[in-house]
Amino acid sequence: MELEEALAGPVEQVAPRLLGAFLSHAGVTVRLTEVEAYAGADDPGSHGYRGRTARNAVMFGPPARLYCYFTYGMHVCANVVAGTEGISSGMLLRAGEVVDGLDLARSRRLGSTDRDLARGPARLCRALDISLDMNGTDLRPGDPVRLELGAPVDDYSSGPRVGLRGAPERPWRFWVTGDPTVSVYRPAKGVVLPSAPPI
DNA sequence: CTACCGATATTCT
DNA sequence: GAATATCGGTAGA
16 A cells, blocks of 8 residues: 555656655565656657557556556566546666576676666566566556565756657656666657757 | 667558 | 667677
């Protein structure tokens, strides 16, 4: 119940609360260092923008569940659903630091340095062995994928989301300031920023 | 470090 | 047919 309460607010306010939280699955635990918020019918960048489909249905469900999707023909990305049931939302888990199960994570990401094990949304899913089968599963203790909030991280930054052509002005990407495991900023093809990338 | 490119499923136009 | 909430490889500075 505690987790649902913490995730009940507006997604752009809840998202920073995920920084420093611990996500565990299949023997690996990651400390989240970077997330992005997506919400509602007025957010063109969100999968829920054009209404409910088979893929995004979980975004419209109750909070504290996992929304997994398949993209670019080969990658799985994971979100935590927040807000209120009936209004689509999701917080994309973009990056984290492996704090437990290091050897397992390495074996799933052969050739990667430790820093890059979960540096990126699809990499994070591979390090944790999160697959599409986990779409819609609960995140409470005792469930296969567990999310535990840590102490709130005060020193975080925000900026435009990665890889979107629509609504780049919404600074709904949040990351732990200065953390080396935060993923590199890759703007969408054709998007030019007015100035240097945010720090 | 940055820049480009190919792989490739699902969704949307 | 085109775009996409991406990654890993290679090339070059």
